[in-house]
Amino acid sequence: MSPKRVDKIATGVIYAMAVIIVMILVALLAYILINGLPHVSWSFIVSPSRVFEAGGGIAAQLFNSFYLLVLSMIISIPLSILAGIFLSEYAPKNKLTDFVRTAIEILSSLPSVVVGLFGFLVFVIQFKIGFSIISGALSLTLFNLPLLTRNVEESLQSIHFTQREAGYALGLSRWETVTRVIIPEALPSLITGIILGAGRVFGEAAALIYTAGQSSPALNFSNWNPLYINSPLNPFRPAETLAVHIWKINGEGIIPDLNAVSTASSAILILAVLIFNLIARSWGRRLYKRLTGAN
Amino acid sequence: MTKPIISTKDVHLFYGKKEVLKGISMDFYPNEITALIGPSGSGKSTLLRSLNRMNDFQDNVTITGSVNIEDKNIYAPTTNKVDLRKRVGMVFQQPNPFPFSVYENVAYGLKLEKKHTKEEIDQIVEDSLKAAAVWDDVKDKLHESALSLSGGQQQRVCIARVLAVHPEVILLDEPTSALDPISSGKIENMLLSLKDEYTIVIVTHNMGQASRISDKTGFFLDGNLVEYNKTKHIFMTPSEKETDDYISGRFG
Numbered sequence: 001m002s003p004k005r006v007d008k009i010a011t012g013v014i015y016a017m018a019v020i021i022v023m024i025l026v027a028l029l030a031y032i033l034i035n036g037l038p039h040v041s042w043s044f045i046v047s048p049s050r051v052f053e054a055g056g057g058i059a060a061q062l063f064n065s066f067y068l069l070v071l072s073m074i075i076s077i078p079l080s081i082l083a084g085i086f087l088s089e090y091a092p093k094n095k096l097t098d099f100v101r102t103a104i105e106i107l108s109s110l111p112s113v114v115v116g117l118f119g120f121l122v123f124v125i126q127f128k129i130g131f132s133i134i135s136g137a138l139s140l141t142l143f144n145l146p147l148l149t150r151n152v153e154e155s156l157q158s159i160h161f162t163q164r165e166a167g168y169a170l171g172l173s174r175w176e177t178v179t180r181v182i183i184p185e186a187l188p189s190l191i192t193g194i195i196l197g198a199g200r201v202f203g204e205a206a207a208l209i210y211t212a213g214q215s216s217p218a219l220n221f222s223n224w225n226p227l228y229i230n231s232p233l234n235p236f237r238p239a240e241t242l243a244v245h246i247w248k249i250n251g252e253g254i255i256p257d258l259n260a261v262s263t264a265s266s267a268i269l270i271l272a273v274l275i276f277n278l279i280a281r282s283w284g285r286r287l288y289k290r291l292t293g294a295n
Numbered sequence: 296m297t298k299p300i301i302s303t304k305d306v307h308l309f310y311g312k313k314e315v316l317k318g319i320s321m322d323f324y325p326n327e328i329t330a331l332i333g334p335s336g337s338g339k340s341t342l343l344r345s346l347n348r349m350n351d352f353q354d355n356v357t358i359t360g361s362v363n364i365e366d367k368n369i370y371a372p373t374t375n376k377v378d379l380r381k382r383v384g385m386v387f388q389q390p391n392p393f394p395f396s397v398y399e400n401v402a403y404g405l406k407l408e409k410k411h412t413k414e415e416i417d418q419i420v421e422d423s424l425k426a427a428a429v430w431d432d433v434k435d436k437l438h439e440s441a442l443s444l445s446g447g448q449q450q451r452v453c454i455a456r457v458l459a460v461h462p463e464v465i466l467l468d469e470p471t472s473a474l475d476p477i478s479s480g481k482i483e484n485m486l487l488s489l490k491d492e493y494t495i496v497i498v499t500h501n502m503g504q505a506s507r508i509s510d511k512t513g514f515f516l517d518g519n520l521v522e523y524n525k526t527k528h529i530f531m532t533p534s535e536k537e538t539d540d541y542i543s544g545r546f547g
Contacts (some may be wrong), residue, residue: 093354162391165349166453170404170460171381180407185394292395292440 029270034266039260045268048218049245054257057264061215062272063232064133064239068212069276071137071235074133076144077194083145084152089178108146112207115143120210131238136212140278143207144197151193155186191284198275198280205243213238214248242269299463300494301346306360308350315341317518319361321333323464328486328495328504330526333515334541339498342515345465346496347383348376364464366381382460388401388469390440390449392456397424399431404414404460419459427484433498447478451485458489459490465489467497471504483508502542505531 043057050056091097119139129135159182167177183190216239219232226233240248246265249258299322308316316338321330325377331339344350346362348369359369363438369379381404392400402421405411411419420437424430431453441452450470457465467486471479479501486495487508499505505512506526513523522529522538533539 160391162387162389163393165352165385165387166391166393166456169347169380169385169387170354170456171348171377171384171462172404172407173377174408179401181393211466292393292399 010281028204032227032263032266032270036263036265039264040267044264049216049261054255056257056261058242058245058261058268059221060219060232061240061242061245061265061267062218063219063221064212065202065241065243065269065272066241067232068133068136068140068208068241069198071133072140072144072201073194073198075137076141076148076197079141079218080145080148081152081190083149083185083259084156085151085178087149088156089174089182104146104149107142108150110143110146112143112204116207116210117138118142119207124211129236130193131213131215132234132236133212134235136208136239136241137235139207139211140201140204142270144201147200148197151197152190155189155193156182158189184288187284187288188292191280195277195280199278202273202276203243205247206243208241208244210249212241212244214240214244216240242272245265297324299323299360299532300365301344301496302363302540304361306342306345306358306362308338308359309355309357310311310347310353311355315518316345319520320360321513321523323490323496323522323544324491325463325494326490327510328508329491329496330512331496331515332500332505332512332541333521334504335500337513337515338518339513339515340468343468343496343498344385346464346466347380347385348374348383351376362375362519381460382462383464384457385420385458385466386450386454386457386468388472390446390473391435392439392449392452393537394440396438397441397444397452398437401455401459403456408460420455423437423455423459424452426458426485426489427451428481428488429455445478447474447481447512450474450478454482454485462493467495469498469500472500479504502530514541 023036045062046059047055047057048059049061051183075088081180087097087101090099119135119142121127123135123138161184163181164177167181168174192220212220217237218230220228220230221232223231224233224236225231227233229237231237233250242265246269249255250262253262301323303319303321305312306316306319311313319338319342321342331343333339340352341357342498345358346369350358358370362370362377364382393403397401398420401423402416405416405419416424421430424433429448432448433452436443444452450473454470471482474482483504486497489495497505497509509526511524512526512529514521514529514533514535514539518542522533524534528534529538532540533542
């Protein structure tokens with residue numbers, strides 16, 4: 001076969017694969033949205049769920065998902081950024097750091113159920129925190145940290161060495177070079193990694209069943225003092241998230257409008273992730289602009 | 296006779312076991328342009344990078360001897376490398392602007408020093424870009440990304456970036472080898488105009504460039520400084536046969 005023919009076939013195959021993947025995605029999204037959106041209403045979003053009768057909503061679950069996301073990100077983003085900076089910029093190349101890298105890789109492939117059981121044994125039982133948002137957030141941090149750290153390290157590594165030289169040659173210290181040159185340059189890829197991590201957290205169910213729990217005590221959305229048990233901000237209350245809610249009502253739900261609640265919740269879950277992505281990206285773009293001054 | 300600003304004494308440098316510099320003793324004088332020439336791998340870039348300790352970032356580098364800047368050995372354990380590199384700036388072979396705006400590129404070092412007001416920084420940015428002969432090219436796009444400029448403009452912005460932090464010495468590592476002749480010419484003229492305020496050391500593969508702009512030239516071969524003298528002397532009446540062979544293009 002002539003190289004030209006091979007090139008044509010390869011191009012065709014690549015396009016075909018891309019089309020297949022896009023079609024699968026579109027079909028999935030369309031299926032979830034078409035089935036779910038008709039059941040979504042404002043009252044569904046803002047009313048509490050019910051256990052026996054129809055007409056319940058997902059107010060608490062939706063809030064719990066976001067709250068858990070924010071808490072676990074507050075813990076895991078600084079840790080992963082500092083660890084990633086260390087691995088990429090400071091760590092000497094030797095057997096120990098190679099071992100750490102391998103360990104991170106193995107951790108990142110840990111099934112989330114295992115992370116959940118670990119969190120259950122350690123945070124819920126051993127530390128006596130009980131089923132709570134904080135146990136869930138800590139478990140999700142364990143789940144997310146390896147991937148985030150890897151992402152930070154790779155994002156920083158992708159910045160060419162000549163940029164570091166340029167920083168040093170200007171009389172910048174290593175820390176200034178990392179924080180003022182390398183991180184701003186790597187920001188778009190850092191943000192992509194954080195968004196992917198956030199999506200994983202938002203959609204995660206298995207790791208939360210044993211840690212954040214499957215029940216949601218009634219929340220009083222007018223009480224924002226985190227010290228009260230019915231306050232939405234109390235991190236020590238059990239909290240069923242949206243993904244866990246979908247899993248639970250499909251497994252053992254006895255509400256008559258189970259199907260409607262489940263499909264509507266799925267649609268909301270997807271829309272929430274989408275909205276979160278869009279906000280994070282536009283915020284990231286603005287930050288990048290401010291740090292680099294480039295249009 | 297003026298005192299040298301930089302003075303190296305018997306500098307040996309090893310990458311692992313390989314000896315790349317074999318005892319270089321060389322004086323660099325203020326307000327002069329010194330050119331380092333020689334074939335690839337002769338050690339001239341390595342010597343240049345040892346003048347502001349840019350070799351420190353590579354593994355397995357051992358260096359002996361001394362490099363004195365105004366009678367202080369920069370390889371003494373008490374040396375503050377950050378301060379050293381503020382005094383001895385460097386421009387690299389490939390233009391390496393930050394992917395920020397032209398303005399931010401030049402203002403970067405200044406902003407981190409936090410010693411200047413916004414107005415002062417604006418002024419220094421303009422002065423530096425003018426001194427680097429790139430102001431006319433970029434004055435209307437100060438807030439566009441430096442990466443949108445041509446290679447020659449990028450390199451001059453990189454020089455302006457170094458000028459802005461006002462070093463005493465500027466090291467240039469083949470700054471024009473990736474550029475077209477017109478851009479190279481602009482940079483050569485600019486370097487000549489900077490000589491009054493700075494001490495310049497330039498590594499170049501371009502004999503014409505060395506002879507046009509430098510006051511002194513050092514010829515390197517296999518890690519040795521074969522000959523170091525006034526540029527005129529090196530190019531017209533070289534003392535060593537190797538120098539003669541090299542500048543007349545018989546090898547290298």
